[in-house]
Amino acid sequence: MLACVVAGAEGIRATRNLQWPPGQDFSRDISAAESIRNGHPLSDPAYEGEWLWYNPLVPAIVAGTSSVLKMPIPLVYAHLGVYANLIVPLGLFVLLAVMFDAWAALFAVVGLLFLVPAREPAWFCATYSPWLLPIHFVQGLFYFALLAVWLAWRKSTVSGACLAGALAGLVLLGHTAPFLVLIGAIGIGVLLPLVFGLTSGKGTRSTSVKLSSLLWFALVASIVSAPYLASILGHYHAHVLNGSPSSWVPSELSAEGLPRYLRYLLTPTTAGLVAAAG
Numbered sequence: 001m002l003a004c005v006v007a008g009a010e011g012i013r014a015t016r017n018l019q020w021p022p023g024q025d026f027s028r029d030i031s032a033a034e035s036i037r038n039g040h041p042l043s044d045p046a047y048e049g050e051w052l053w054y055n056p057l058v059p060a061i062v063a064g065t066s067s068v069l070k071m072p073i074p075l076v077y078a079h080l081g082v083y084a085n086l087i088v089p090l091g092l093f094v095l096l097a098v099m100f101d102a103w104a105a106l107f108a109v110v111g112l113l114f115l116v117p118a119r120e121p122a123w124f125c126a127t128y129s130p131w132l133l134p135i136h137f138v139q140g141l142f143y144f145a146l147l148a149v150w151l152a153w154r155k156s157t158v159s160g161a162c163l164a165g166a167l168a169g170l171v172l173l174g175h176t177a178p179f180l181v182l183i184g185a186i187g188i189g190v191l192l193p194l195v196f197g198l199t200s201g202k203g204t205r206s207t208s209v210k211l212s213s214l215l216w217f218a219l220v221a222s223i224v225s226a227p228y229l230a231s232i233l234g235h236y237h238a239h240v241l242n243g244s245p246s247s248w249v250p251s252e253l254s255a256e257g258l259p260r261y262l263r264y265l266l267t268p269t270t271a272g273l274v275a276a277a278g
Contacts, residue, residue, distance in 0.1 A: 004089050007113045011082035011130030018078040025133060026077055032059035033073045037066060042231055051231040053245070057173035058134045081132030087140030088128050089113055095143045099150065115274060124250070138174035145171050145182055152213060153190055161213035162220045169224025190214070 020026075031045035032052065036059055044050035065080060066073045089109045096105035113128050122129035122136070129136045145167035152160035172179040190210075222229065232238060240246070252261040 003110055003113050004086055007089065007128045008082060008086060011085075011128075015079055015082055015130050020074045021077045021081075021131060023131070023133075026074075026131075028054060029059050029062070029133070030073055030077060032056060033063040033066070033077075036060050037063040037073065042227065047242075050241075051235045052228075053231065053236075053242075055134060055173055055175050055228055057170065058132060058137055062132065077132055081136065082130045084132060085128055085130065085136050085140070088136065088143075091140035091143030095147045098147055111274065115270060124252075134175040135177075138171060138178050141167065141171050141174055142178040142182060146185065149182070149186060149190075149217075152217065153210070156210055156213050158213070158216055161216040165217040165220030166224050168217070169221040172221070172225040173228050 021030075028046075032054060035041070035043050035045040035052075036056065041056065041060070042051050044052055061084070062073055062076050062080065065071070066076045069076070089112055092112055093105040093109045096108050112126065116125050116127050122131070123133060126139055127136075145164065148160070148164035148167045152164040168179065168182055171182060191214075251257045252264075
């Protein structure tokens with residue numbers, strides 16, 4: 001809790017007196033929130049007659065907050081992230097405290113907040129940030145969704161599968177990348193043992209129960225993420241009309257910059273030494 005207070009206090013200091021958030025990504029998100037608040041939740045704010053292409057959860061949260069508090073949407077974006085993004089360290093702590101213990105969770109959260117970013121900008125790392133970008137906020141949802149999936153697989157109940165599916169659907173509404181990571185984890189930890197059980201003939205009843213849980217998970221996740229899927233799959237059939245927004249690649253991950261970035265990652269740091277000792 002103290003670590004979150006320290007991080008939150010720094011966030012308040014960084015955003016004090018701001019009327020508008022920094023960075024070009026907020027131009028996209030502010031316009032999306034304006035469209036939602038004006039009663040056009042599935043419309044693209046930049047291209048007339050087109051449907052939304054970017055995940056709408058965070059703009060929807062901002063639009064709702066703006067309506068309730070009677071505040072301009074840019075002002076909400078400038079200050080809400082300080083508090084909303086605390087879901088990230090809280091989510092990681094709960095995940096690891098349940099799966100391991102409170103001490104492992106404590107050290108992980110301290111590393112997440114104060115060691116991992118190092119010299120990198122916050123949007124480049126899994127960490128806390130006062131800026132309400134989807135890549136920050138949805139981390140917390142991802143941690144809770146991962147925990148829900150783990151618990152649902154252990155208990156194999158309909159309610160557990162539905163809860164996990166609802167959280168996974170929220171993750172997809174918020175940002176596609178952590179959803180793909182979540183599905184990859186499910187594929188490795190759930191589907192492979194399930195396929196092995198079916199092919200080997202072992203635990204047929206248990207396997208059928210788990211398969212039923214997976215179906216409930218997929219159904220609820222699809223229902224919760226329906227606003228986004230309606231545009232991406234229903235309207236556009238997963239066909240990208242404008243590739244420009246997804247064509248940008250950070251220089252560190254380009255073919256030319258990757259060797260230098262790998263050398264940077266392998267250079268001994270405080271965070272690396274602490275992780276190695278752990």
